[in-house]
Amino acid sequence: xxxxxxxxxxxxxxxxxxxxxxxxxxxxxxxxxxxxxxxxxxxxxxxxxxxxxxxxxxxxxxxxxxxxxxxxxxxxxxxxxxxxxxxxxxxxxxxxxxxxxxxxxxxxxxxxxxxxxxxxxxxxxxxxxxxxxxxxxxxxxxxxxxxxxxxxxxxxxxxxxxxxxxxxxxxxxxxxxxxxxxxxxxxxxxxxxxxxxxxxxxxxxxxxxxxxxxxxxxxxxxxxxxxxxxxxxxxxxxxxxxxxxxxxxxxxxxxxxxxxxxxxxxxxxxxxxxxxxxxxxxxxxxxxxxxxxxxxxxxxxxxxxxxxxxxxxxxxxxxxxxxxxxxxxxxxxxxxx
Amino acid sequence: xxxxxxxxxxxxxxxxxxxxxxxxxxxxxxxxxxxxxxxxxxxxxxxxxxxxxxxxxxxxxxxxxxxxxxxxxxxxxxxxxxxxxxxxxxxxxxxxxxxxxxxxxxxxxxxxxxxxxxxxxxxxxxxxxxxxxxxxxxxxxxxxxxxxxxxxxxxxxxxxxxxxxxxxxxxxxxxxxxxxxxxxxxxxxxxxxxxxxxxxxxxxxxxxxxxxxxxxxxxxxxxxxxxxxxxxxxxxxxxxxxxxxxxxxxxxxxxxxxxxxxxxxxxxxxxxxxxxxxxxxxx
Numbered sequence: 122x123x124x125x126x127x128x129x130x131x132x133x134x135x136x137x138x139x140x141x142x143x144x145x146x147x148x149x150x151x152x153x154x155x156x157x158x159x160x161x162x163x164x165x166x167x168x169x170x171x172x173x174x175x176x177x178x179x180x181x182x183x184x185x186x187x188x189x190x191x192x193x194x195x196x197x198x199x200x201x202x203x204x205x206x207x208x209x210x211x212x213x214x215x216x217x218x219x220x221x222x223x224x225x226x227x228x229x230x231x232x233x234x235x236x237x238x239x240x241x242x243x244x245x246x247x248x249x250x251x252x253x254x255x256x257x258x259x260x261x262x263x264x265x266x267x268x269x270x271x272x273x274x275x276x277x278x279x280x281x282x283x284x285x286x287x288x289x290x291x292x293x294x295x296x297x298x299x300x301x302x303x304x305x306x307x308x309x310x311x312x313x314x315x316x317x318x319x320x321x322x323x324x325x326x327x328x329x330x331x332x333x334x335x336x337x338x339x340x341x342x343x344x345x346x347x348x349x350x351x352x353x354x355x356x357x358x359x360x361x362x363x364x365x366x367x368x369x370x371x372x373x374x375x376x377x378x379x380x381x382x383x384x385x386x387x388x389x390x391x392x393x394x395x396x397x398x399x400x401x402x403x404x405x406x407x408x409x410x411x412x413x414x415x416x417x418x419x420x421x422x423x424x425x426x427x428x429x430x431x432x433x434x435x436x437x438x439x440x441x442x443x444x445x446x447x448x449x450x451x452x453x454x455x456x457x458x
Numbered sequence: 459x460x461x462x463x464x465x466x467x468x469x470x471x472x473x474x475x476x477x478x479x480x481x482x483x484x485x486x487x488x489x490x491x492x493x494x495x496x497x498x499x500x501x502x503x504x505x506x507x508x509x510x511x512x513x514x515x516x517x518x519x520x521x522x523x524x525x526x527x528x529x530x531x532x533x534x535x536x537x538x539x540x541x542x543x544x545x546x547x548x549x550x551x552x553x554x555x556x557x558x559x560x561x562x563x564x565x566x567x568x569x570x571x572x573x574x575x576x577x578x579x580x581x582x583x584x585x586x587x588x589x590x591x592x593x594x595x596x597x598x599x600x601x602x603x604x605x606x607x608x609x610x611x612x613x614x615x616x617x618x619x620x621x622x623x624x625x626x627x628x629x630x631x632x633x634x635x636x637x638x639x640x641x642x643x644x645x646x647x648x649x650x651x652x653x654x655x656x657x658x659x660x661x662x663x664x665x666x667x668x669x670x671x672x673x674x675x676x677x678x679x680x681x682x683x684x685x686x687x688x689x690x691x692x693x694x695x696x697x698x699x700x701x702x703x704x705x706x707x708x709x710x711x712x713x714x715x716x717x718x719x720x721x722x723x724x725x726x727x728x729x730x731x732x733x734x735x736x737x738x739x740x741x
Binding site: 173177182196218227230262265374375 | 461491492493495496500502503509510512514517522523524525527528529538550551553554555557558561723724725726729
């Protein structure tokens with residue numbers, strides 16, 4: 122089976138869907154001729170032509186607004202916002218337009234668009250190349266929000282997203298593009314070629330939206346994570362020796378609540394981990410749901426480990442990033458009492 | 459495909475959309491085509507080439523350009539028309555639309571309906587130092603025209619020209635229609651708080667229907683009697699449609715859209731969390 126980085130598997134997903142469906146178009150800033158700043162769209166213009174993969178002016182609202190118009194025509198746009206940090210000018214188009222179009226027109230018009238965005242930190246990108254804005258999208262009815270953690274899932278989830286008839290926010294943890302980064306920034310990252318989830322089948326397959334997966338089986342405590350934090354949590358469990366069950370949510374909305382409640386009902390303990398800022402983060406929603414659905418199974422208060430409530434700093438990146446040390450401490454604390 | 463604002467319901471009427479359906483949406487009753495989910499005048503009808511009206515200003519302008527780009531990508535001959543008011547040309551999406559239309563030479567007609575008032579602010583607030591709204595098009599290298607929007611024949615001629623340009627794949631055209639909002643912005647607006655009554659009484663540029671009537675009478679193609687008869691027929695048709703719509707209920711009495719419908723159509727397939735909430739709501 123071919124081995125791919127997450128960049129290659131994401132590119133392969135677009136390749137597969139563009140080849141299968143002439144209505145799939147790909148565009149964004151630097152996406153066409155150059156192939157994207159992270160090279161996710163490299164070669165697509167050469168293969169499918171300038172009408173199916175093209176560069177846009179630097180105008181995020183224009184990118185999403187044009188995509189909505191194209192979707193209303195009958196195309197299936199998969200667009201790239203160069204960094205999730207740049208999506209805010211397009212927020213009105215996403216929230217007030219794409220997310221509501223099916224509802225407000227009673228299904229007369231729909232917006233089957235996929236918005237790909239590199240998310241998260243770990244590359245010394247400072248406050249304009251490191252943010253994790255997923256909660257801004259999970260809060261919006263009408264959107265689906267996806268965060269893959271590995272090349273296999275990224276391809277299957279992206280194909281499922283492009284084929285989906287509703288707008289999908291597809292957040293790609295950029296620190297995972299080239300390897301399963303576990304938060305140990307002072308060590309070289311294992312390449313995806315040496316990781317089982319770097320094995321990516323050729324051709325079309327999907328990872329259905331709305332299905333979480335147990336990444337590490339354990340009996341003592343449940344860790345809810347997604348994106349980069351899945352690997353950080355796995356590292357923290359291995360390093361502390363805590364028998365943690367790590368759940369990779371994969372899709373934040375619709376959320377796979379069954380997998381979560383099954384695990385927490387078994388372990389009775391729950392630690393929620395995300396890179397985004399703590400307050401009103403997606404962890405708050407997870408915390409509320411676990412409390413509502415697993416209250417009588419809980420042995421300890423639910424813990425959250427997240428980015429501090431500050432803008433993403435530059436020089437202090439590794440003091441901000443919730444790495445394996447902080448997650449490990451939360452695991453040990455969850456096992457007390 | 460038209461990408462209208464809430465000032466373009468005339469496009470629907472001219473396109474033969476049933477008046478009873480329009481009024482049923484105004485009443486948010488059981489026959490409301492949008493099932494009570496959208497504000498009364500924010501219509502939507504794909505089969506009438508009328509894109510769903512948003513209410514957030516300017517967003518539809520760039521969407522019209524995207525629709526036109528899609529038509530061009532597919533080698534189709536269909537064109538799009540974007541609509542915007544003078545005030546909303548200040549929105550960033552107006553500029554997004556013009557730069558995309560210019561860059562990709564999209565087959566789109568970009569209409570600016572300059573009715574001179576954005577609720578309480580005169581057109582100068584949006585226009586700034588620019589001589590006209592049409593001139594905005596020139597900055598993007600897009601041919602632009604400015605026309606007396608209350609002159610039926612001039613409007614028709616200009617629109618035909620711009621549509622022809624788009625159909626021949628010669629690219630976008632900006633058209634500014636200078637008109638005047640003689641009435642209030644909405645039913646909750648009181649223009650006497652911000653502009654002299656004499657101004658609206660004088661009706662700058664005049665009543666377009668009156669002007670067309672006088673022109674046709676002068677040409678011997680119409681008469682006062684036929685006009686009065688026609689006006690009476692139209693009024694009777696509108697009143698009959700209103701009565702018919704009222705039979706299906708109003709927002710406050712009679713037949714209403716179902717509460718269950720509130721949960722439908724958020725997604726193509728209802729996700730589990732909405733299903734749980736619908737159960738909680740007891741519908």
